[in-house]
Amino acid sequence: MVRKAIYGFFIGLGAGIAALILWNAGALERFEAKTWDWRVQSLSKPSAFTGQIRIIFIDQASLDWVKKEMAYVWPWPRSLYQPILDYCRRQGAKAVAFDLLFTEPSSYGVEDDQAFAAVISNAPPFVAAMFLGQETGSEASWPANIPASRLEASGLDNWLASLKRKRGVIFPKASFPIPELAANAALLGNVSARPDADALFRRLKPFTVFNDHPVPSLAVAAWLAAATNRSIVFSKDSVLIGDNKIVLDKAGSAVINFRGPSGTHKRISAAAVIQTELKMQAGETPPASDIPSLKDCYVFLGCNAPGLLDLRPAPVGRVYTGVELHATALDNLLAGDFMRDLPRWATAALIMGLALLWGIIALLGRSARDNIIALVLALPLPAVIAVLAYQRGWWAPFMAPETATVFALVAAIIFNYATEGRQKRFIRGAFKQYLSEDVIEQLVKHPESLTLGGEQKTLSIFFSDLQGFTGISEGLNPQQLTALLNDYLTAMTDIIQEEGGTVDKYEGDAIIAFWNAPLAQEDHAERAVRAALRCQAKLAEMRPELHQRTGKDLFMRIGLNTGPVVVGNMGSHNRFNYTILGDAANLASRLEGVNKQFGTFTIVSDATRAAMGEVFAVRELGKVAVVGRKAAVRIFEPMDREDWKTRQAVYERFALALDAFYAGCFKEALADFEMIRNDDAPSAAYAAKCRSLISAPPAAWDGVWVVGEK
Numbered sequence: 001m002v003r004k005a006i007y008g009f010f011i012g013l014g015a016g017i018a019a020l021i022l023w024n025a026g027a028l029e030r031f032e033a034k035t036w037d038w039r040v041q042s043l044s045k046p047s048a049f050t051g052q053i054r055i056i057f058i059d060q061a062s063l064d065w066v067k068k069e070m071a072y073v074w075p076w077p078r079s080l081y082q083p084i085l086d087y088c089r090r091q092g093a094k095a096v097a098f099d100l101l102f103t104e105p106s107s108y109g110v111e112d113d114q115a116f117a118a119v120i121s122n123a124p125p126f127v128a129a130m131f132l133g134q135e136t137g138s139e140a141s142w143p144a145n146i147p148a149s150r151l152e153a154s155g156l157d158n159w160l161a162s163l164k165r166k167r168g169v170i171f172p173k174a175s176f177p178i179p180e181l182a183a184n185a186a187l188l189g190n191v192s193a194r195p196d197a198d199a200l201f202r203r204l205k206p207f208t209v210f211n212d213h214p215v216p217s218l219a220v221a222a223w224l225a226a227a228t229n230r231s232i233v234f235s236k237d238s239v240l241i242g243d244n245k246i247v248l249d250k251a252g253s254a255v256i257n258f259r260g261p262s263g264t265h266k267r268i269s270a271a272a273v274i275q276t277e278l279k280m281q282a283g284e285t286p287p288a289s290d291i292p293s294l295k296d297c298y299v300f301l302g303c304n305a306p307g308l309l310d311l312r313p314a315p316v317g318r319v320y321t322g323v324e325l326h327a328t329a330l331d332n333l334l335a336g337d338f339m340r341d342l343p344r345w346a347t348a349a350l351i352m353g354l355a356l357l358w359g360i361i362a363l364l365g366r367s368a369r370d371n372i373i374a375l376v377l378a379l380p381l382p383a384v385i386a387v388l389a390y391q392r393g394w395w396a397p398f399m400a401p402e403t404a405t406v407f408a409l410v411a412a413i414i415f416n417y418a419t420e421g422r423q424k425r426f427i428r429g430a431f432k433q434y435l436s437e438d439v440i441e442q443l444v445k446h447p448e449s450l451t452l453g454g455e456q457k458t459l460s461i462f463f464s465d466l467q468g469f470t471g472i473s474e475g476l477n478p479q480q481l482t483a484l485l486n487d488y489l490t491a492m493t494d495i496i497q498e499e500g501g502t503v504d505k506y507e508g509d510a511i512i513a514f515w516n517a518p519l520a521q522e523d524h525a526e527r528a529v530r531a532a533l534r535c536q537a538k539l540a541e542m543r544p545e546l547h548q549r550t551g552k553d554l555f556m557r558i559g560l561n562t563g564p565v566v567v568g569n570m571g572s573h574n575r576f577n578y579t580i581l582g583d584a585a586n587l588a589s590r591l592e593g594v595n596k597q598f599g600t601f602t603i604v605s606d607a608t609r610a611a612m613g614e615v616f617a618v619r620e621l622g623k624v625a626v627v628g629r630k631a632a633v634r635i636f637e638p639m640d641r642e643d644w645k646t647r648q649a650v651y652e653r654f655a656l657a658l659d660a661f662y663a664g665c666f667k668e669a670l671a672d673f674e675m676i677r678n679d680d681a682p683s684a685a686y687a688a689k690c691r692s693l694i695s696a697p698p699a700a701w702d703g704v705w706v707v708g709e710k
Helices: 002-024 029-043 060-070 078-091 110-122 156-162 179-184 218-226 270-281 322-335 344-364 368-378 381-391 399-431 437-445 469-474 478-498 524-550 583-598 606-611 641-646 648-663 666-676 681-695
Strands: 053-058 095-098 126-133 152-154 173-175 187-190 207-210 213-216 231-235 238-241 244-247 266-269 298-303 453-466 502-507 510-515 556-571 576-581 602-605 617-625 633-639 704-706
Touching: 002 344, 002 399, 029 381, 029 399, 053 060, 053 270, 053 322, 060 270, 078 095, 078 110, 078 270, 078 298, 095 218, 110 179, 126 179, 126 218, 156 231, 187 213, 187 218, 213 218, 218 238, 218 298, 218 322, 244 322, 266 270, 298 322, 344 368, 344 381, 344 399, 368 399, 381 399, 453 469, 453 478, 453 524, 453 576, 453 583, 478 502, 478 510, 478 524, 502 576, 510 524, 524 556, 524 602, 524 606, 524 633, 556 583, 556 606, 583 602, 583 617, 583 633, 583 681, 602 606, 606 633, 617 641, 617 648, 633 641, 641 648, 648 666, 648 681, 666 681
Parallel strands: 053 266, 053 298, 095 126, 095 298, 126 187, 152 231, 556 602, 617 704
Antiparallel strands: 126 173, 207 213, 231 238, 238 244, 453 510, 453 556, 502 510, 556 576, 602 633, 617 633
């Protein structure tokens, strides 16, 4: 067991290292991303702050209404955004962020831009969008006519020095809103974002850097615009925004905790807002609408009209807009629950831990059933860990631990098959002829038992022999004799094994078997007696056919005894047998021979009689002293209860005669034995014994029949 555990450890170690190499090389990232999307789709749900965010969409209905009622086509004049901002101010919105780039002056003239700027100055804290790029952008430095972000940031240099992918955080180019808008905005927010390798957006950078200035994302800028504490502290793997901490990955990104599919945050049509506000400004009753309240809400404005659709495919759906991405990031910031990557050391420990665990467990498995159980338990475990981790805010990799688990299980199963499989096949082939399937299974599970040595156990031991077989064999040629023995031994062995017995050996026509080893069997004596009676019944069934082949009737004598013996593998280091040694085995052999004295075919000792319980009927045959033993033993003949009832009168008369025999009343005993001698072989034997004792009375009498031959 210890050696197998060591082998399993090294198999798990190899599997874990292989999985670590694949994980570290990024070979599993694409598959991991898909499993992450399944987790997001199944487990995402709104937070307590989801209801504090509103999105005003410029949808197709808005474009159509404006074109019909005002004759404006896209892009709209900036005066159309005035009623939207006025409505947000009227409703008491906390901050407003536009996910629209106003990088060029209005085509409707400078007055349009000036009017829009004036509205912004009177609106709730306003965040204007800017765009940072590696190759796209009109500016390479911060324009002098646009105020820099008014943020209290510390630790920026150390944070940048710790990043391993600065190119994704530091941008050389930027596109700014026109100065009129930028000057009146509370903050500028970056709306650029990079998807993962499969074009899905799962992460967002809370901060980027342009011209040594930290630029918040649109989501962070919306929060900062309304916040009283706008301090920012950068550290190696996180950023503290006010009192909210965001854990960052090695590229400076945060993993978005999606709240659900597109539409999870309440949407409002821009046309509905414009109509409502214009009616209210005119003193008219606004049209009935289902516009939700904006009080104390963060409001985003973006596009989802088909021609303007700002698609940002996400794990929750391919149709997901950029403004919803920023709204979700703000939701995470408010709730303080951005997802976090499991630390690399923890991921590596998880990979190695599972690989080692299942490498050892799978190698310790002793059967295909054990391997199936290991697979059923092992394969879902990384998924369970990944789901539990998700619910606690962690992105715990699934693919790498699953790969390590599969590698460990497959390697262990192959190793088992290549080593123990060959050993098991050898054991089955070597022992199937004389061990039951249960015993073989135990040997397969515990091959270490096939070593020299034994243990003392109480067994029920079976000895059988065919009556007069020597004379029968002399009349058969070798082929006939072999066929006869094979048929007989097969029939008897099948019964013994069906009753859970172990065939020790064959000696010509003799069979030696035992119960309670190597498998423990509480009812071993009952099994042995049942096997003996079944063997006698089977031989009686076969007797007519065997008579035709031999010209004689075949009868079998069986001796059974229960007692302590040494059982185990005995022999040389190169050749040994699983066998028994001890006085209890010798007595069973002697009892088989005692049948000759009494004319019986099955005799059990008093120890077996006591151990077998009341399942079978017995009659006492006497007390005998066999060769090699000083102490006498009481012996019994077992039978089915129906057989006992059929011959009850004979057995009761025999019992009376036996009592007289024990008492030394030989004449009285003889009279009773004589009455049933023609119907009962033991009575005939006792009648002869009584006549002998009457003619030569013993000097002392103890009721024991001394058997002078084996």
